[in-house]
Structures are given as C-alpha cells and as structure tokens.
Amino acid sequence: MELLCCEVDPMRRALPDPNLLYDDRVLHNLLTVEERYLPHCSYFKCVQKDIQPFMRRMVATWMLEVCEEQKCEEEVFPLAMNYLDRFLAVVPTRKCHLQLLGAVCMFLASKLKETIPLTAEKLCIYTDNSIKPQELLEWELVVLGKLKWNIAAVTPHDFIEHILRKLPLPKDKLLLIRKHAQTFIALCATDFNFAMYPPSMIATGSVGAAICGLQLDDEERSLFGDSLTELLAKITNTDVDCLKACQEQIESVLVSNLRQVRQQQQQSNPSKTVDELDQASTPTDVRDINL
C-alpha cells in the first residue's frame, strides 16, 4: 500500500523501442496499411442528409475539448475522429445522434490507447447528460460492427517519430517540434478537408509546418524551404507537390483558427479568456508559433 501511494506519476510509459523506431519495415508497413482505414467517401455529398459540415466541426471541437480536459493521450482524438468519419461514411445519421456518436468514438479510442480509459458515465456527463451510459454502450456495439471491429487504425501520430528521427533537428528543439506537430494533427482532425488524406501526409505536413513555424531553417540549411519539403516527401513517399499543398492547407487552417480565437477573446471577458486559453493546450501552442 505505502509503496503504491508513493507513485507520483500515474502513467507508466514504455521507453521508446528502437526495434520499432529504427526499423524501416515498420514505416513501410504503416504506409502500406494506412489507406485501409480511410473513410470510403466524402460523406456529406453522398451519404448524409441531416448532417452538415459545420456540425462535424462542432462535434469535433467538443471532442477535442473533452480529450484535452481529461488529458487523454494525443492519439485518442484523431483516432476517435477516424472512427467518426468512417462510421458517417457508411451510415446515414440523425443530427441529434451525432454527439452520441462522438462520445462513442472517444470511448472506443480511449479504451484502445489508454491505460485508464474514459468511463461511459464521464462521457455522458460531458454531453450534459443528454445521453445515458446504457445508450453509449449499446451504440458502441453498433459502431464497432460498422467499423468491422477494425479499430487499430493508423493515425498521423504513428508516423511522427519515424519522420523526426530522419531529420537533422537540433536536440533541444525536438520536444517543441513534436508538440507543435501534434497540435497541427489535432487541428487537421477537426477539419473535414483533411479527413480523406492519408495519415502519413498529414503527419509529414504537420512536421513541415511545425519546423517552418518555429523558423529553425536559420540553423540548418537542409531544413530550409524546398529542401525540407523534398526531404520530408522522401521519408513518407509522398508527392512533393501534394505535400506542399497539404502543408499550405495546414498553415491556412492555423491562421483561420487563430483569427477565431482572437475574435472570441475580444468578444468575451478578456482576462477570463486568457486564463482559459492557458489551460487548453491547443491555443497556447498555436500562439507560440511565430507566424
């Protein structure tokens, strides 16, 4: 008992495994299988009648908030969005059931990726008790069935370490670059335009945007503009032009998000908003980036 009480950091983490990270077969396998987990179609046009793109953004923003507040692992949110998109690509869903679906997707992703997953009850509280735990559990089965129990999807996070390892980055900046790239990935997951992109492209674009945003190109010539893009494209076998477009898209999403944040800041009580922003990791990181 006493011993256990002394455990300060509750999360026991495995050390990075060189057998996985320093073996290119892992990266190649990820690249081979990633397409299997993409949604089948752009579902707003062909499947959904009741659900509009802005609703996806609403539910995604809420999901991101919940994940951040509950300090979920970084992969949980993009993975949950992957489930949501794949489900919506095959099942016409009612607007009033969309939040339940979002909660179910977080429930599943959290169980897959976390040592201590989110509970059904907690997720229901986050919907302001508009759904019941029993319903969440029932729909968990429905979602799993529609995903054919294929829930170990490849996410952009799976590529981050493989990409970072192959870049000549200063060691002291590595943590910051990783954090920014993760933020960009979360940002992409909230935006439907990225839903059909392969995770490797989002990961590569996010790392590129993070490096450019931090202006590390002063220190290392190979991290400068086009040579960086070429280097990145080679790592994940992405087309250079596609990657460039993707990175630009990420940067423009960032800019529009920043604008929104500023607007909200001006609208509501300024001092309070700053406090809240400091707690939420995304906007804080975003503000750190030198545009």
Next chain:
Amino acid sequence: MMISSSTIGLDYRVRSGPGRNCSNPEAAAKGTNSSLLRDDTDSLSYFFSDGGGARDSAVRGSSGAGAGGRGRGRGRGRAGNMPLSQSNLRQTPCSRKSCRNLFGPVDHEQLQSDFQDSMRKNLEEAQLKWNFDFETETPLEGAFKWERVPFPDMSSEYLCSHSKVPGENSRSTSTLKIPTKDLLNRPFSGETIQQVSEANRASSPRRLKRRQTTIKDFYSLKRKISSSKPNP
C-alpha cells in the same frame, strides 16, 4: 442535493444519479449505495464502472478484448482489488464549459429503435455470412458445416488457459455467462465464436481438438519460461 461538495466533480456525481436510475435500475441502486459508502474516497470512475452492472462489464469485456492487451490489463484492475491510490488517477473533474448538449434534445425512443434496427441487420448479415441462426443457435444450409461442441468441454478448455492468472478465473466465467442472457449480444459473444470455429476446414472433431491443444501447449510452455526466472 449538492450537500457540501465543493468541487465540480462531486456535484456531477450527485447529479448523474437519476439518469442512471432510469436506464438500469439494479446497477444504479448498486452504484448509489457504494457512492454513499465511499463518498470521500475519490473513486468516482471506479465505482461507476463497477456499478455498471452485468451488461456493462460484458460489453467492456468484449470490446476490451478486441481492443488489445492494454484494455484487458485495465479490466483486470477493475475487479475490485485495485488499491485506492490508483483508483483516483482519472479524477479530472468535468468543467461546466465543456459539458454541453450540442444539437438539442436527443430522441431516446428513436435512438432505441435505430439501435434495434441496426442490431437486427447485423444479426441478419451474420446469419447469411455464417449460415447460422444465432437467435435459435441452429445451423442452416450453406458453405459452412457446423458441429456441436459440448458446452462443459468447451468451457473447461476455455478456463484452463486463464485459470492460472489470479483473479482472472471468476471474471472469465462471468463474462462467459452474461452474454447468453442478452439476445442482442449473442452474435458477438466469445462463446458462439468458439462453437463456430470454422468447421468447414476442420472436417473431423478430432482435428479440431488437436488444434486447440497445440495452442494450450504454447501457453503452458510460455508460462514455464516466465515462472522459472524468479525461482533461482
């Protein structure tokens, strides 16, 4: 109602009580009792998941198994012998700002009927795919040839591989029994899948049995290696 609870987390605990009452009376009753008993132990997430009732743990169990090793490890911890110091890990309270209903009132009846529809369709698809009627548990005509595996046999095989793990025994029997009570869960329960075990390939029962013992051998072999380490 709000008693003297100072944190948001405690408020929500009280508030969410009635909601659970409507959905699952017995589980909720269990949950409320333990919440009164353990009001000051910060074990919110734990008593909730324990109080979720049979159905809850069945679903968790099955999806946890699908979700892989880490999920299962956690399930074992839930069995009630987890020390308190670990039970309050995920105790981050829900802020009022994030607790919101996005798209207006949820039509619970519609939700229920959509759920029933979807599960029925699943069942029909599974029936076609496996030429097996999962509701009456009878084989149908089709590509697969079905053979009955006597239940006691099967369960002892199943338990053997788990019984050596402390605390695992009782849990695995309970998850085995529960799904059979619930019709909707049937096509997904481990039990049916074990009975199913692609009979068209294993043409004779003897071959089927041999395959299972090989897996068991593998497990016991692995166990020997791990247990021999701490001995010297």
